[in-house]
Amino acid sequence: MQLLDLGSRKAHYFETMVSLADLKAGSKGQAVLLKPEEEAEELRPFMASLQLVLLQFPTFRDGRAFTQARTLREYLHFEGEIRVEGHILPDQADFLKRCGVDSVVLEEGSDPALWFKRLKSFSFNYQSLLEGS
């Protein structure tokens, strides 16, 4: 598995990955896989113990993980690692980073250089300029 870091938080390897259902059933996992149709809000009771949330892109056109990531960061104030896997394009690198994603599981044959290039493609973004203080 090739991991690519989008920002400052370094990706960590976890032996076991549990599901949301496992967590609810009492598993003590530190790393959880949140499916696209599952709500990030459901992870709230487990914030203290979670260190990694893995989000999925069934296809790069399915943008639900962007909202899940923002929900984790903005509403749940999750400070651990957010990772994404699945069919993702390097063209989405900057969007992922800005929504709070730290790392990407690269697909076979992906070129990390394209990802880093995309992170530097734009010198600013309009949303940040509009943000309040």
Added chain:
Amino acid sequence: MTVSVGHYNYEEKDRAFLEERIVEFEGQVKRRLEGSLTEDEFKPLRLMNGIYLQLHAYMFRVAIPYGILDSRQLHKLADISENFDRGYGHFTTRQNIQFNWIALEDAPTILRELASVDMHAIQTSGNCIRNVTSDEYAGAADDELMDPRVHAEILRQWSTLHPEFSFLPRKFKIAISGSPEDRVAARFHDIGILARPSEKGPLFRIFVGGGLGRIPVVGQEIFDSVPEMELLATLEAILRVYNAYGRRDSLYKSRIKILVQTIGIDAYRKEVEEELSQMDLGRYRLSAEKVAAIRARFASPDFVDVPDGDAVLQDHKATNPAFAQWVDTNTHKHRQEGYIIATVSLKAPGEIPGDVTAAQMHGLAALAERHSFGEIRITHLQNVVLGHVRKDELFTVWEGLKALGLATPNLGLVGDMVCCPGLDYCSLANARSLPIARKIGARFGDTALQAEIGALNINISGCINACGHHHAGNIGLLGVDKHGDEFFQILLGGKFGENARIGTILGPALAEDETVDAVARIIECYLSKRQDGETFLETLQRIGREPFKEVAYATA
């Protein structure tokens, strides 16, 4: 550099952004040609840069934010149509312009040409927030409560390459108006916004879940009075709910209107309020300073006193009946004494609605330069507006338009049809919508007859995707495929505006020529039944559909 009136004036950072976007797109085209991007992966990326693959060629859709151009931009569009297309362009119902015959390899060059006049094709297609539309009389109309363009520009910037909302379940269209006259069809958009001033600053009434397409729905009010500083937070929350819960399993059920219908407007509002209660409202706050900074990049027309405006205009009308006719149908009251708003109909009888030639574009740009502060607006009914014409110069403008073949006096009348490109261009269409539009236009080409008939909107779509907004036409025509032949369904009673309504199907579909005859008989029926001053829609309401159905399907 000259400062443009009517739209946001770019600064260096905006230009740098466009160049960075073009470089990104060039890289994507290169990866596609090398094969490292599949067509399936490339498609959404090119769509978000305005490039469609159509029946015969690539179609290229250029953004005209809130429908406003300056003269140098319109000259440039004319040049592009001459150099890269077949010498004409097509204005769309979302105030954009399309070129129908573009080569993919020319796309980056065209994007650079556009960028040289501060234009782009960003998010004119794809499952993202599309180019924001606004009132074609914004900042000019006498009936306006508030100029919506500064906030339209804020929405443009906010939605441009939005990190969270660039891969939505489906396309997302926003319109904003500042007039009670709702000239933007606010209730037929994914989000429609009506702005108004108050003692505490601007307030925004927001509708969600409207739209035409396969399943026409009138949008519902989600909030009545959103304050300016919460505008972006509220939009973020509405989009966040949609991105999380909008259907992704069916192309035809993935618009926000389906989600709003499924859970109901009250439940949707509750979800949005839930988001807002958790959101960092400081971060998403639209501050008065930010609004002021964007407003500062707009320029206002430098109006002068026009002492004899009305008298000169009356003189010209008295001596030239054709001019008088055009003034009566194609002008609107301006808020500034001595000025008037002129709408240029792109619906000459027998021509394709919304099409303009390069020569006409150059001509319009020159007229705007001389007589309307260099500003040109595109309307959602596919016409063009010169927003600030001195009354004593209106006759000169009209003569100029006449020379360009653009002085058709039919605004809001039968000939002012809205029509999609149809099967002549579009890969989705079932029927050709342009030929029937031309036939109806020719049938009712007579100016006096059109004036006699009065206000009547005909909308024509070549398939159920409804790009010609047939559901919202007083008379709507929908192209359908009947065992390989092109037929048309007739709908009656649709309406844009404050009391927006969806038209209903009158009866079985008819062949093209029969449809034209049926429309003619429906209009004759209206003329014979109407009472003093009644519009088509009013007569329809009073006497019901049956008399119209009877004549439409009467066989000789």
